[in-house]
Amino acid sequence: MGLKNTIMLVLVATLMVKEALATQHVVGGTQGWDQSTDFNSWTSGQTFKVGDKLVFKYSSMHNVVELGGESDYKTCNINNPVNTMSSGNDVVKLDKPGPRYFTCGTLGHCSQGMKMKITIANEGTPSSTTSSPSSSSSSSSSSPTSTSTASLSQSFAYIVFIFALAVNMFQLMI
Numbered sequence: 560m561g562l563k564n565t566i567m568l569v570l571v572a573t574l575m576v577k578e579a580l581a582t583q584h585v586v587g588g589t590q591g592w593d594q595s596t597d598f599n600s601w602t603s604g605q606t607f608k609v610g611d612k613l614v615f616k617y618s619s620m621h622n623v624v625e626l627g628g629e630s631d632y633k634t635c636n637i638n639n640p641v642n643t644m645s646s647g648n649d650v651v652k653l654d655k656p657g658p659r660y661f662t663c664g665t666l667g668h669c670s671q672g673m674k675m676k677i678t679i680a681n682e683g684t685p686s687s688t689t690s691s692p693s694s695s696s697s698s699s700s701s702s703p704t705s706t707s708t709a710s711l712s713q714s715f716a717y718i719v720f721i722f723a724l725a726v727n728m729f730q731l732m733i
């Protein structure tokens with residue numbers, strides 16, 4: 560009986576940890592998806608993993624256009640979009656590793672810098688420094704404001720996990 564409980568608990572805790580490891584990234588932070596936001600600086604402070612989600616929050620003057628590749632991204636070509644969203648509160652699931660490209664479809668906003676490229680790392684591999692040779696002039700004078708909520712919720716989940724395990728082990732012994 561006790562052993563069965565322990566196994567169940569470990570399974571549940573594993574799921575909890577997995578869920579806690581997935582991060583919701585609100586694009587642009589408090590500034591949101593806007594042409595005044597410095598997306599180079601914002602993305603450099605984030606680590607995107609498979610299973611994470613992007614949340615685009617924006618006013619009706621914007622939308623979200625996902626582009627298929629680097630060349631469209633560089634030239635602000637929105638004529639071959641992979642996906643277009645316009646709800647103002649769009650959630651994008653990062654379901655596979657690799658680069659993804661987003662911009663705004665409103666005339667002129669892409670060239671004003673309202674675009675971002677993100678690189679999604681494999682689940683579990685914290686490769687925040689996938690040094691892709693970006694030929695674009697990404698002057699990295701950005702402040703590393705990376706005390707991500709992921710690591711916080713992650714460590715919390717581990718504490719809960721260890722605690723629950725300890726309680727169950729104790730019950731096994733008595």
Ligand SMILES: [Cu+2]
Binds near residue numbers: 594
């Ligand atoms: Cu826009």
